[in-house]
Amino acid sequence: MYRTRFKRVWKTLRSGKASHCIVARAENIRYLTGFRGDDSMLLLTRRGFALVTDMRYWEEAEAALKAPAREGLKVRAINRKRESVAEAAARLIGGGSPVICVEEDVMPVSRWKSVKRVLKKQLVSARFGTAGAAVEEARSIKDGGEIRQIRRAVRAAEKALADVREGLMPGLSERRVAMMLHTAMVEHGAEGPSFPIIVASGKGTSRPHHETSERKLRRNEPVLIDWGAKAGGYVSDLTRMFFMGKIPSAAAKAYETVISAQAEALKKVIAGEPVCEVDSAARRVIDKEYEGLFSHALGHGIGLEVHEQPILAPQRWELLAPGMVFTIEPGIYVAGRWGVRMEDDYLMTGDGAAKRLSTLPTSMEWAVVKR
Numbered sequence: 001m002y003r004t005r006f007k008r009v010w011k012t013l014r015s016g017k018a019s020h021c022i023v024a025r026a027e028n029i030r031y032l033t034g035f036r037g038d039d040s041m042l043l044l045t046r047r048g049f050a051l052v053t054d055m056r057y058w059e060e061a062e063a064a065l066k067a068p069a070r071e072g073l074k075v076r077a078i079n080r081k082r083e084s085v086a087e088a089a090a091r092l093i094g095g096g097s098p099v100i101c102v103e104e105d106v107m108p109v110s111r112w113k114s115v116k117r118v119l120k121k122q123l124v125s126a127r128f129g130t131a132g133a134a135v136e137e138a139r140s141i142k143d144g145g146e147i148r149q150i151r152r153a154v155r156a157a158e159k160a161l162a163d164v165r166e167g168l169m170p171g172l173s174e175r176r177v178a179m180m181l182h183t184a185m186v187e188h189g190a191e192g193p194s195f196p197i198i199v200a201s202g203k204g205t206s207r208p209h210h211e212t213s214e215r216k217l218r219r220n221e222p223v224l225i226d227w228g229a230k231a232g233g234y235v236s237d238l239t240r241m242f243f244m245g246k247i248p249s250a251a252a253k254a255y256e257t258v259i260s261a262q263a264e265a266l267k268k269v270i271a272g273e274p275v276c277e278v279d280s281a282a283r284r285v286i287d288k289e290y291e292g293l294f295s296h297a298l299g300h301g302i303g304l305e306v307h308e309q310p311i312l313a314p315q316r317w318e319l320l321a322p323g324m325v326f327t328i329e330p331g332i333y334v335a336g337r338w339g340v341r342m343e344d345d346y347l348m349t350g351d352g353a354a355k356r357l358s359t360l361p362t363s364m365e366w367a368v369v370k371r
Contacts, residue, residue, distance in 0.1 A: 271352030
């Protein structure tokens with residue numbers, strides 16, 4: 001597993017002529033090593049890597065590195081108090097004319113300048129470049145173990161919402177519903193939510209990233225719940241609508257439209273298809289009746305983070321490939337009145353088709369809650 005990931009990343013780095021790479025993003029370090037600590041860095045070489053961390057995470061680092069070591073990678077843990085990442089890199093590289101690439105968009109500017117200064121002093125012939133999205137591109141293709149964890153996260157999230165739906169009623173605050181959902185996800189085996197849960201009611205549904213508040217749910221108003229669970233470090237991301245009694249006719253029409261948009265988008269989810277074409281398929285459906293009211297990208301990858309590659313949006317030309325896991329979440333938002341969104345998680349299977357990982361109903365009948 002780790003050897004395969006390492007080789008995939010290294011292939012991309014070598015295409016850019018890199019001889020070494022300093023990885024700074026915590027999720028990228030976890031992907032390559034299994035290490036879950038914070039404030040650490042990873043030096044990649046042709047045959048393995050060195051993890052530079054501090055004594056707070058020393059036991060975790062040593063335990064995590066056993067798995068990649070068993071797969072034949074040359075690994076070591078380095079105590080940052082004894083040797084900085086720059087000093088360790090200079091020592092391990094040794095000399096020559098290395099090409100060192102860095103995740104400089106993640107590393108604070110002051111820190112990168114400090115690292116670069118030490119490396120230039122000790123490796124006078126070194127050249128520097130950017131790692132770009134080399135690890136993120138590798139992460140966009142999930143292996144079997146990653147997919148299993150995402151499925152666990154989806155199941156925990158869905159079971160939790162099914163529980164909470166039974167207790168939805170006017171008078172509950174948005175924050176109370178979010179707390180109920182959080183608790184239920186943990187009870188169903190999740191580590192917790194994958195992001196701050198959004199519970200929007202009434203006019204708040206018109207804001208795609210509404211801030212959950214003490215506002216009370218009211219009869220005959222829409223309720224939008226955007227939530228996800230984390231399991232084994234991997235996440236799910238889902239959205240469902242509920243109507244507390246009667247569905248306003250305008251919202252009902254929009255609800256059917258987002259369902260149709262999602263269905264049209266799925267027709268374009270084929271291996272080798274540019275992701276912008278999937279977005280366009282959904283957007284065309286919405287624009288027929290609600291032009292300009294779909295204000296965000298159609299979807300995004302999920303994995304160790306809730307927003308990963310690929311990004312399903314206009315002018316994004318990445319090609320869909322087996323192993324990608326992503327959301328499809330068309331929405332319609334009428335400012336100051338109401339909003340409707342439907343979001344599910346999908347896997348591109350080995351035969352190049354899309355498999356819906358989420359199983360909750362999408363019908364309007366299920367969305368109506370009568371209390």
